[in-house]
Amino acid sequence: MVVTAFTVFIVFFIGYTLSLTLYTLTMMTIRKYRKTFNSSFYLLYLWDSAMNIFTCLTGFYMMRLNTVVSDDSMLAFLYRDIDKYLPMNLFTALSYHMAYVQYTTTALISFNRMTVNWKNERFERYWMKYTWLIMAFVLLAPLADTLRFVNYKTDVVYDNETESYEFVPSMPLADTFTFLLPYMVVITVLSVCFNICSAVLIKKFDSTLSKKGSTRFMVITAITCIVQLLGCSLSLIRVNKTENSFARFLTTYILPIVSDALTHIQPFLLTIFSSVIRRHMMEMLGLRKSNKVNVNTIAMHVNNPSLTSHPL
Numbered sequence: 142m143v144v145t146a147f148t149v150f151i152v153f154f155i156g157y158t159l160s161l162t163l164y165t166l167t168m169m170t171i172r173k174y175r176k177t178f179n180s181s182f183y184l185l186y187l188w189d190s191a192m193n194i195f196t197c198l199t200g201f202y203m204m205r206l207n208t209v210v211s212d213d214s215m216l217a218f219l220y221r222d223i224d225k226y227l228p229m230n231l232f233t234a235l236s237y238h239m240a241y242v243q244y245t246t247t248a249l250i251s252f253n254r255m256t257v258n259w260k261n262e263r264f265e266r267y268w269m270k271y272t273w274l275i276m277a278f279v280l281l282a283p284l285a286d287t288l289r290f291v292n293y294k295t296d297v298v299y300d301n302e303t304e305s306y307e308f309v310p311s312m313p314l315a316d317t318f319t320f321l322l323p324y325m326v327v328i329t330v331l332s333v334c335f336n337i338c339s340a341v342l343i344k345k346f347d348s349t350l351s352k353k354g355s356t357r358f359m360v361i362t363a364i365t366c367i368v369q370l371l372g373c374s375l376s377l378i379r380v381n382k383t384e385n386s387f388a389r390f391l392t393t394y395i396l397p398i399v400s401d402a403l404t405h406i407q408p409f410l411l412t413i414f415s416s417v418i419r420r421h422m423m424e425m426l427g428l429r430k431s432n433k434v435n436v437n438t439i440a441m442h443v444n445n446p447s448l449t450s451h452p453l
Contacts, residue, residue, distance in 0.1 A: 150209045156405065157201055163408035164190050170422045177421065181253055181268030182358060186411065188276045189246050193404045196239045200404065203232055204397065207306040212299050220297050220306040229297055233310045234290035237321055241283035243403060247369050248328045249279065251335035251362045258342040258355055286320045318380045329373040332366045357414045357453045364410055365403070372399045415453045 168190050171178045202219075210216045223229070256264040293312040300307060310317070339359045346352040379392040411418055423429035 147209050150205060153205050153401070156401070157197060157205070160405035160408060161194065161197060163412060164194055166422055166426075167408045167411055167418060170418060170425055173425055174421045177417065181257065181265055181272055182250070184269065184272050185246070185250050185253055185276075186407070188272070189250065189407060192239065192242055192246060192280075193407065196243060196404050199232065199235055199239070200401070203236065203308055207308070208303075210306055211304045217306075221299070224297060228291075229295035229308065230291055230293055230310070232308065233293070233295045233312075234287045237290060237317060238283045238287040240321060241287070241324065242279055244325055244328045244369060244373075245279045245282075246276075247362075247365055247403070248332040248335065249275070251332045251339070251366060254355075254358055254362050255335045255339045255342065258339050258359075290317070315380055318376070322376060322380055325373045325376060329366075329369050332369055336363045336366050354453045361407075361410045361414055365406060368399060368403045368406060372396070372403055375399060417453055 168187055171183050171187060206216070207220060210220060212221070253268055257268070290310070290312065293310060295308055295310040297306055298309050299305075336359065339355075339362070343352055343355045343359060346355065375391055375396040378388050379396060412422070420429065424431050
């Protein structure tokens with residue numbers, strides 16, 4: 142077993158564990174204090190979190206754990222004979238399917254912030270009413286492309302040189318990205334546009350408190366959008382198969398990190414930028430006493446409905 146591969150695995154394992162823990166805690170906090178977090182942003186966050194957790198677990202199995210499991214390992218059974226019980230092409234289809242879902246959801250959250258910043262009361266009502274319907278469409282629509290992966294075999298191959306398993310789909314790489322890559326480019330451009338529009342709208346806000354809360358939301362979506370932009374750019378380089386050594390370095394070592402970042406970054410951003418999430422999370426864990434809500438704070442939110450959609 143290569144020591145470097147094991148070291149990298151440990152680093153990623155710690156990152157995955159922290160991410161999953163934080164996802165769980167933030168989701169539990171939002172559910173427990175649902176009256177406080179009763180807005181479309183948090184509804185989308187719950188959906189995004191569930192999808193990212195699923196992506197995280199499948200990615201860990203396909204791209205992380207396999208790098209440290211040798212043929213004589215106790216865990217070798219997870220790869221050696223798994224195709225006898227599960228179709229491996231299903232995992233390939235899922236990996237591309239979730240890429241569609243992930244990129245679309247990132248753009249959708251940016252679109253949510255733009256519309257709510259534009260006309261809060263009108264669009265917030267629509268988002269709260271139709272979000273689950275939209276999410277169902279986001280989840281099912283990629284089947285129009287990813288179902289074709291089921292027709293191609295995926296083999297789990299053991300590499301004696303690296304002493305690890307890898308998933309090898311029979312479909313050529315360029316063919317796998319035939320529809321996904323153009324979609325990634327378009328949806329990423331839209332994400333950037335939505336965030337720019339949000340910044341312009343927030344700048345026009347009169348209320349300092351509204352501007353502060355909305356700015357924090359925008360920072361969360363903007364950082365996620367930047368990671369999405371990096372992932373899209375690196376995917377373009379990967380598919381073009383450039384012979385440039387630096388490009389190969391980017392696609393081999395940086396792209397997996399960026400892809401993981403897009404999956405894991407959300408709970409960290411929310412926890413960092415949301416004092417309300419941190420406070421309620423600590424209350425839920427018994428690390429802080431629950432504070433009574435100030436009457437003036439209630440009056441402020443009643444008189445300014447837009448603030449109730451921005452509990453940061």
